[in-house]
Amino acid sequence: MKVKINFTDFWQNFEYRESFFWKFLSEKYELEISDKPEILFFGPFGREHRKYNCIKIFHTGENIKPNFLECDFAFSFDFMKGPKNYRFPLYAWYNEHEKLLNNRVEGFDIRNKKFCNFVYSNDKALERIDFFNKLSKYKKVDSGGRFLNNLGYQVQNKSEFISNYKFTICFENESSPGYTSEKIYDAMLANSIPIYWGNPLIHQEFNPESFINVHDYDSFDAVVEKIIELDLNDDLYFNMLRKPFFHENEIPDNLKSENLYSHFSYIFSLIGNYTPISNQFKSRIYHLIKDINSWISFKLQNNYK
Template sequence: MGKKTIKINLVDSYDTIEDKFLFHFLGEHYNFLVSEEPDFLFYSCVGEEFKKYKNCVKIFYTGENAVPNFNECDYAIGFDHIVFEDRYLRFPYGFEAVSSELNNMCDITKTLAVRKFCNFVYSNSSYGEGAKLRQEFCKKLMKYKAVDCPGKVLNNMENAINPRRDGNWSSGKIDFLKNYKFTIAFENTSSIGYTTEKLCQPLQARSVPIYWGNPEAARDFNPRAFINCHEYESLDKVIEKVIELDRDDEKYLEMLMQPPLNPGFEEKFSKETVANFLVNIVEKGNKPYFKNTNVWLKKPTLGKRIVQNIFSVKNKENNKVVKILGIELKFKRRIG
């Protein structure tokens, strides 16, 4: 019996259907018909085209630090530690390329301690607190030793790595990182749950990440396998740790030998986990959930302000607003 055909579309995304890993997983179960009248609409956070589509199930997926709005989407895949029945899956961007093989440390040898010092690969120089902080850190670290910067930011190497949107960028970047003992791995922003390929890729390359971003990255990754900037009181203290490891091969190799993935990582973030989440959505059929879009909420009234105050939850630590408008969400993390 052949695979069922489903009508889908993808909007407001940097990726295409051919590129996005979600469709690779879902394609093992269904054939796709790309349609302007889809039953299932996938969208991300780089536009608002999704709003014009009616009478379809909307599935939000983000590679950016954005919280899903369940008054706009029916289902979501993101970074936050949210529990919302079968409508949400935490599956951070970059985790799809990580497998349990990463914990097989048989490729770690003493020669890895005599590689080039450190690299810094970035194209974004201004968006987010981390963009500025990582440049500050890199410049401080350069006072100790040269740091190779093949990206657009602080560039001091020409044509050393493929452009960001090149189809071979990810594998090419990992191959580049393999030449270095350390990789500066700062996210654009810092938020609980928001870990991306910036931590995964150095680990895949066996290059010790100097990581800043998700303060709770150790929930998914072995804290002894990377330098976590959030554990230090200043960037200067982080640099002292980098220098200590750089000057002591035994201590460096001890960190490099640590299995990077915490127990249970592969079960939580496997291809099957994503596929099962998506198949469950499809098998329910084109049945969107109710979304609270009452016109009166858009009017500048006291009632609107009251509703906004009741149904917007601000995470003070991360300066994020989660708009839930009538939908009760249960958070595993503390919200103040």
């Protein structure tokens, strides 16, 4: 089946041929980039998508929920059930889920592992900064990103770097139900126990016995105490390391390729037999009101200058 598609409103320097959806769908479909697409993938970084009258699919790695007055379908972190939304958090782009089923203890030499790492560039996440400072009072936490760097150099290969550590601080920029980025997944792939904060429902997608879930504790101080306990007791540490990352050591249904293909098959079957949201009256009224509000806001700001 040949499908005309396009991409817009993604991050700067976005390259569609390197995107997950292009690579994934190319395995099953003949894709053609077109200025008049049948399917448009769009992100939150612009309004170019409003120029298109076709089936529009929203996806983002940011903490932004889909607006179904702007999109027909969404691949999002939202737990919303139904044909319009497919739960597909940012880490799902990796598509390396089979690797998380491996035996994590085999070949693991704790003698060669350093304590804990922290790799970030964003200096606005106060919870993450606070926790870094608290844990650093116990032992040095190696910071290899641009922010709070204490190594004297910036890490080039994050995966290789964090694989040298027993623990990895995996704090999201903000906390929201269902919002899970690549941070915990990076640590899992590197076989470093994640110290996670962000999605308070994280226990629904990953086995809570396999990582340190900050949301399970009353305070950061209590989390630090747990980390110290694991750091000083190899038996306890390996007990956690033996636990599978996925519940029952099975890949969740929403991450399985066959289910993702099935959902796209449904969406593509609507081409030519479906009125896109961009052509529906309620969407046009929504955008008209939005434009009027933007114009009023612009005028008010300029009048006050």
